[in-house]
Amino acid sequence: MSKVYNFGAGPAMLPEPVMERIRDEFLDYAGMGVSVIEISHRSKQFVAILEAAQALFRELTGLPENYRILFMHGGARMQFSALPLNLAGRSASRKALYVESGNFAGLAIKDAAPFAAVQVIASSAATNFDRIPELNPAAIDQDAAYLHITSNNTLYGTRWNSFPQTGDVPLVADMTSEILSRVIDYTQFGVVFAGLQKNLGPSGMAAVIIRDDLLGQAAPQTPPLLNYTTCAKDNSLTNTTNTFAVYAIKLVLEWQQAQGGVAALEARNAEKAGVLYRALDESGFYRGVARPQHRSQMNVTFRLPSEELEQRFVAEAEAAGLYALAGHRNVGGIRASIYNPMPRAAVEILAQFMAEFERRNG
Amino acid sequence: MSKVYNFGAGPAMLPEPVMERIRDEFLDYAGMGVSVIEISHRSKQFVAILEAAQALFRELTGLPENYRILFMHGGARMQFSALPLNLAGRSASRKALYVESGNFAGLAIKDAAPFAAVQVIASSAATNFDRIPELNPAAIDQDAAYLHITSNNTLYGTRWNSFPQTGDVPLVADMTSEILSRVIDYTQFGVVFAGLQKNLGPSGMAAVIIRDDLLGQAAPQTPPLLNYTTCAKDNSLTNTTNTFAVYAIKLVLEWQQAQGGVAALEARNAEKAGVLYRALDESGFYRGVARPQHRSQMNVTFRLPSEELEQRFVAEAEAAGLYALAGHRNVGGIRASIYNPMPRAAVEILAQFMAEFERRNG
Numbered sequence: 222m223s224k225v226y227n228f229g230a231g232p233a234m235l236p237e238p239v240m241e242r243i244r245d246e247f248l249d250y251a252g253m254g255v256s257v258i259e260i261s262h263r264s265k266q267f268v269a270i271l272e273a274a275q276a277l278f279r280e281l282t283g284l285p286e287n288y289r290i291l292f293m294h295g296g297a298r299m300q301f302s303a304l305p306l307n308l309a310g311r312s313a314s315r316k317a318l319y320v321e322s323g324n325f326a327g328l329a330i331k332d333a334a335p336f337a338a339v340q341v342i343a344s345s346a347a348t349n350f351d352r353i354p355e356l357n358p359a360a361i362d363q364d365a366a367y368l369h370i371t372s373n374n375t376l377y378g379t380r381w382n383s384f385p386q387t388g389d390v391p392l393v394a395d396m397t398s399e400i401l402s403r404v405i406d407y408t409q410f411g412v413v414f415a416g417l418q419k420n421l422g423p424s425g426m427a428a429v430i431i432r433d434d435l436l437g438q439a440a441p442q443t444p445p446l447l448n449y450t451t452c453a454k455d456n457s458l459t460n461t462t463n464t465f466a467v468y469a470i471k472l473v474l475e476w477q478q479a480q481g482g483v484a485a486l487e488a489r490n491a492e493k494a495g496v497l498y499r500a501l502d503e504s505g506f507y508r509g510v511a512r513p514q515h516r517s518q519m520n521v522t523f524r525l526p527s528e529e530l531e532q533r534f535v536a537e538a539e540a541a542g543l544y545a546l547a548g549h550r551n552v553g554g555i556r557a558s559i560y561n562p563m564p565r566a567a568v569e570i571l572a573q574f575m576a577e578f579e580r581r582n583g
Numbered sequence: 584m585s586k587v588y589n590f591g592a593g594p595a596m597l598p599e600p601v602m603e604r605i606r607d608e609f610l611d612y613a614g615m616g617v618s619v620i621e622i623s624h625r626s627k628q629f630v631a632i633l634e635a636a637q638a639l640f641r642e643l644t645g646l647p648e649n650y651r652i653l654f655m656h657g658g659a660r661m662q663f664s665a666l667p668l669n670l671a672g673r674s675a676s677r678k679a680l681y682v683e684s685g686n687f688a689g690l691a692i693k694d695a696a697p698f699a700a701v702q703v704i705a706s707s708a709a710t711n712f713d714r715i716p717e718l719n720p721a722a723i724d725q726d727a728a729y730l731h732i733t734s735n736n737t738l739y740g741t742r743w744n745s746f747p748q749t750g751d752v753p754l755v756a757d758m759t760s761e762i763l764s765r766v767i768d769y770t771q772f773g774v775v776f777a778g779l780q781k782n783l784g785p786s787g788m789a790a791v792i793i794r795d796d797l798l799g800q801a802a803p804q805t806p807p808l809l810n811y812t813t814c815a816k817d818n819s820l821t822n823t824t825n826t827f828a829v830y831a832i833k834l835v836l837e838w839q840q841a842q843g844g845v846a847a848l849e850a851r852n853a854e855k856a857g858v859l860y861r862a863l864d865e866s867g868f869y870r871g872v873a874r875p876q877h878r879s880q881m882n883v884t885f886r887l888p889s890e891e892l893e894q895r896f897v898a899e900a901e902a903a904g905l906y907a908l909a910g911h912r913n914v915g916g917i918r919a920s921i922y923n924p925m926p927r928a929a930v931e932i933l934a935q936f937m938a939e940f941e942r943r944n945g
Contacts, residue, residue, distance in 0.1 A: 225616030232826055234621050240610055247606040254587030255906060263912070294787060295808050297824035302806030334805045418823055423620045423655060425787055425825025442697045442804065444664030446657050460660035461780055461788025464594055465827055515680035529945045544617060550625070576883050 226557035226567035228557045229545035230375050230396070230520060231419040234362035236562040239472045257468045262461050271457065279349050284407050284430060291429040292457040292467055294446055297397045297416035298326070301332035303447040304393060304412065307439045311391075312366035318342050318390070322381075323350045323374035324551055325395060325551065336440065337366065350377040352512040356385050366478055367391045367411060371419055373399035375419075376549040378522030378556065379515040384409050391435060399519050400428065401477060402561055403487040410448075411435050419519070420560045422469040426462075469491045477561065486561050487518075493559050494518040500572045506583040507575065510554060521557045522548060531555060534578055545572055588929035590919045591739050591907035592882060593760070593781040598924040601834040619830045624823050632833050633819065639836035643845055646792060653791040654819040654829055656808055658827050659759045659778035662789055663694035665809040666731065666755060666774065669801045671699035673753075674728035680704050680752070684743075685712045685736030686913055687757060698802065699728065705799070712739040714874040729753045729773060735761035736783075738911040740884030740918065741877040744773050753797060761881050762790070763839060764923055765849040773797050774811075782922045784831040788824075793833070797818050839923065848923050849880075855930045856880040864933040868941040872916060873925050883919045884910060893917060896940055905933055 227234040250257035251266060260267055275290045284290070293299065309315040317337035319330045321344035331340050342361065343354035355373075361368060368387050373380040375398040384392060391411025400415035407413060412431045418424035429449065436450045445451045451459055457467075480486055498516060501509040501523055510522035525531045531554060535547045548554035559568055589596040612619035613628060624630055637652045644811055646652070671677040674877065679699035679931065681692045683706035695701050704723070705716035715736075723730060730749050735742040737760040740783025746754060762777035769775060774793045780786035798812045807813045819829075842848055860878060863871040863885055872884035887893045893916060897909045910916035921930055 227617045227621055229621065229623055231824065232621055232624065234617065235856055240618055240621075244606055244609040247609065248602055253906075254904070255596065256602055257588045259591065259594055259602075261594065261907065262786065264907075294661060296656070296823050299656060299806065299808050302808070315851055327770065332807060345725050416823065423825075423827050424624065424823045425828065439767075444661065444668075444806070444809065445694060446664070447806065461594065461658050461786045463785075463828075465785050466787065466825075495930065512851075542616070544615075545623065 223296045225542045226563070226570065227542050227544045228559070228563070228571070230549065230556060230558040231416070232424045233419050233558055233560050234562050235422065235469070235473060235540050236476045239469070239476050242472055243469065256534055258465045258503070260464070262464050267464060271462075271467050274467055274471035274474060277471065277478060278477070281401060281474060281477055282405070282407055282430075288407065288430050289433065289436070289453045291431065291449065291452045292462060292470070293427050293429050293452055294425070294463065295427065296418065296425060297395055297414055297427050298328065298332070299430065299447065300395070300414040301329040302336065303443075303449070304367070304414075305333040305336035306443040306447055307413070307449045308391070308435060309366045310438050310440055311435075312364055314338055315363065316340060316362060316365045318361065318365045318368040320354060320356060320368070321346055322353055322371050322379065324372040324549070325374070325397070327371055329395065333369075336424065340365070342368075350374060350379065351510060353379055353381050353515045358386065359389055361385070363389055365390050367393045369393045369395070371395045373517050373519055375520050375558070376522075376552050376556075378511040378517045378520040380517040380519070380560075382515070399517070401483055401486070402487045402490050402519055405484050414571045416464055417470060418563070419558070422473050423466050426466040428470070462494070489565065490518045490561065493563065493565050494521060496565070496568045496572050497521040497557060497559070500575050504579060506574075506579040519558060519560055521559065522554060523552045528553065530582055533582070537578065538574060541574055543574055587904045587906050588925070588932065589906045590921070590925070590933070592911065592918060592920040593778070594786045595920055595922050595926050597784065597831070597835060598838045601831070601838050605831065606833055620827045622826070624820055624826050629826060633824075633829050636829055636833040636836060638906050639833065639840060640790065643763060643836060644767070644769055644792075644837055649795045650769065650792050651795065651798070651810065651815045653793065654824060654832070655789050655791050655814055656787070656825065657852070658780070658787060658789050659776055660690065660694070661809065662757070662776040662791065663691040664698070665805075665811070666729070666776075667695040667698035668805040668809055669811045670753070670755075670774070670797060671728045672800050672802055673797075674726055676700055676726065678702060678724060679729045680723065680727045680730040682706070682716060682718060682730070682732045683708055684715055684733050684741065686738045686911070687736070687759070688733040691731055691733070691757065695731075704730075708770045712736060712741065713872060715741055715743050715877045720748065721765060723747070723749050723752055725751055727752050729755045729756045733759070734759045735879050737882050737920070738884075738918075740879045740882040740912050742874040742879040742881070744877070753794070762795055763845055763848070764852050764881055766845050779828055779832060781920070784835050786829050788828040790832070795820070802806055851927065852880045852921070852923065855925065855927050856883060858918060858927070858930045858934050859883045859921070862937050867939070868945040869937065881920060881922055883921065884916060886916045890915065892944055895944070899940065900936060903936055905936055
C-alpha cells in the first residue's frame with residue numbers, strides 16, 4: 222500500500238510515532254512479558270500510566286490544581302447524559318442553558334432533556350449552522366445550573382474563537398474535536414469534556430475536566446460510572462477502565478509535548494488550515510461552508526457545484542491516497558479533518574489535488 | 584524476557600495468535616494503509632467487523648434469532664445501572680430480585696437500588712461467599728421485573744452449575760468471567776451481559792444479549808447509551824463505539840471457533856481446572872476457598888497457612904514467570920484465573936510450582 226493520508230473526522234489518524242510504538246511494544250509492555258492490555262487496571266504499572274497521562278494533560282493544558290482530570294467510559298455522547306445528571310441540581314429549577322451550534326450540540330440538548338429544564342438560548346439552525354450563533358449576554362440566566370457550548374462543530378467546520386462571559390453560571394464546553402489543538406484558558410470553564418477519538422486517542426472514552434467546587438452535586442439517580450464525584454474519588458478506576466485507551470492517550474500526550482506543546486501545535490494547525498482556506502477563497506469552484514469569521518482549524522468543510530462532482534471528488538481523492546474526505550452523512554459535501562497529527566505536507570497534497578480536480582472539472 | 588504465564592483475573596491474557604495478529608496489522612488494516620483504530624465506526628470496513636463479531640457470537644453461543652447481541656460502553660459495571668433502568672418498569676412495583684453470591688453481585692445490588700425496589704432473595708455472605716446460595720423457588724415472586732444472578736464469581740471462585748427455573752420472571756446473568764467458556768442454553772435467560780476483559784477481549788466494553796420481547800420498556804430517564812432499545816435499533820452504533828475492542832472481540836471469537844467452539848473449550852477448561860483442584864485436594868498445605876460442588880472452572884482460589892506465606896508464594900511465582908496470582912484486594916489469598924486462552928501447559932507448570940513451594944515451606 223502506498224502512503225495514505227487519512228482525513229477522517231474520527232476515529233481519526235493518530236501520530237505515526239505513537240502508532241509504531243504501540244505496535245512495537247504490543248506483546249511486551251515494559252519488559253513484563255505481557256501486553257499492556259493484559260495487565261490489571263490496578264497494577265502499579267497501569268496506575269503509573271494513568272497518572273502520567275493526567276500529569277501530562279495538566280501540564281499541556283496549564284490546568285490549575287483546583288480542576289480534576291477524569292477518564293470516563295463512552296465518549297462525549299455519554300457526557301451529554303452525565304452533565305445534567307451531575308450539575309442540573311445546582312439550580313432549584315434544574316434549568317440548564319444550551320447553545321445550538323450544530324449536530325452534536327443538538328444531541329446534547331436532546332440527551333439532557335430527561336434530566337434538566339433545558340433552555341436553548343441561541344441557535345444557528347436557521348442558517349444551517351454555518352456560524353456560531355450570536356449570544357445575548359442577558360439570556361444567560363444567573364439561576365441556571367450551567368451553560369453548555371460545543372467549542373468546535375465537527376460537521377459544519379465552525380468554532381468559537383473566544384468564549385462567552387457567563388458570570389456565576391459555570392460554562393461547560395464539549396471540546397471533542399479541538400481539545401489540545403489551541404491554547405485555551407481553562408479557568409473560563411466549569412467543565413470541559415472531549416471524546417478521545419479525534420485529538421487524543423482511540424474511541425470509546427472521554428477526558429473530563431471539572432472544577433472541584435462542582436463536585437458533590439449529582440442527582441441520586443446518577444449511575445456511578447457517570448458520576449463525576451465517584452469518578453474523581455476513585456481516580457477514574459471505579460471499575461475496569463479502558464486500559465488500551467488510557468495507555469494510548471499517554472503516548473499521544475507525550476508526542477504533543479515533544480512537538481513543543483499546545484502553542485506549537487496551534488501555530489502549525491493555523492498554517493495547515495490556512496493552506497486549505499486559501500485554496501477555497503481563491504477558487505470559484507469550491508465553496509466554503511463555514512462563515513470566515515467562525516472557521517474551524519480542525520475541520521475544513523466545503524461544497525462543489527454538484528453532489529455528483531462531490532462524489533467524484535471523494536472517489537478520486539481516495540484513489541490518490543487521500544482518505545475519508547466525504548462530509549458527515551447528515552450534511553454531505555466535503556470535509557477535511559486536520560487534527561494535530563495531520564502533517565502539513567498532507568494538507569499541501571490535498572490543496573494540490575483540489576486545484577487539479579478543479580482544472581479537470583471546473 | 585523469558586516466557587510469562589499471566590494468571591490475572593482481568594484485564595486478562597488474550598490468545599497469542601490474536602495478539603500477534605493485532606500487532607502485525609496494527610498500522611495497516613486490510614490493505615487500507617491506515618490502522619483499524621483510525622477508521623470511521625460507520626465505514627463499511629468497520630461495520631463488517633462489527634457484524635462478523637455478532638454473527639460469530641451467535642454461532643458460538645447457538646443463540647436463537649429472537650435475541651439481540653449488543654456491544655455497550657463501560658463493561659459489566661455499567662450494566663448494573665442499565666439493567667434496572669431498562670427492565671424494572673416491567674413490574675408495577677419496580678421489584679427486582681437479586682442473589683448475592685459475591686463482590687460483583689453486591690455491587691449490582693447497590694447500583695440497582697436507585698432504579699428498582701431491590702430484594703435480595705438469597706445470599707452466601709454468611710459463609711464468606713464460599714458457595715452459591717440455596718435459592719428457594721417460592722422466593723421468586725412472579726411479579727418481579729427480573730432475577731439477577733452472577734453466573735461465575737471471580738473473587739471467590741464459585742459458579743452456578745445449573746440455573747434456577749424462574750417461571751415468567753426473566754432470568755438475568757452477569758457472565759463476565761465465564762462467557763463462552765462452557766456450553767449454555769441461553770434460552771433460559773432474558774438478558775446476559777459480560778464485560779469483555781476476561782474471555783472476550785480488552786477492557787471498557789460489555790457484550791449484552793437480550794431477548795426481543797424485553798426491549799421497549801426502558802425508563803424515560805435512561806441515558807441513550809445505556810438504553811438496550813436504542814442500542815439494538817442502532818446496532819450498537821448510537822455513538823462512536825470502542826472500535827478497538829470490537830475488532831479484538833472478532834479476532835477472539837474467530838480463535839474460539841478455530842479451537843473447536845465452546846464445547847471443545849469447555850472440555851479443555853475442565854481439564855485445566857482439574858489439574859489445579861487435584862493439586863489442592865491432594866495437599867494438606869493449600870486450602871481451596873470454594874465448596875467443591877460450586878467450584879469455578881475459570882478462577883481457582885485457595886489459601887496458604889499464613890498471609891506471609893501467601894505473599895512469598897506470589898512473589899516467588901512471579902519470579903518464576905507465573906504472573907498475577909494474588910487474590911483480589913478485597914479477599915486476599917491466591918487466585919489463578921484460567922480463562923479460555925490459558926494453555927494447559929501453563930496450568931501444569933503452576934501445579935508443579937505449587938508442589939515445589941509446598942515442599943520447601945510445608
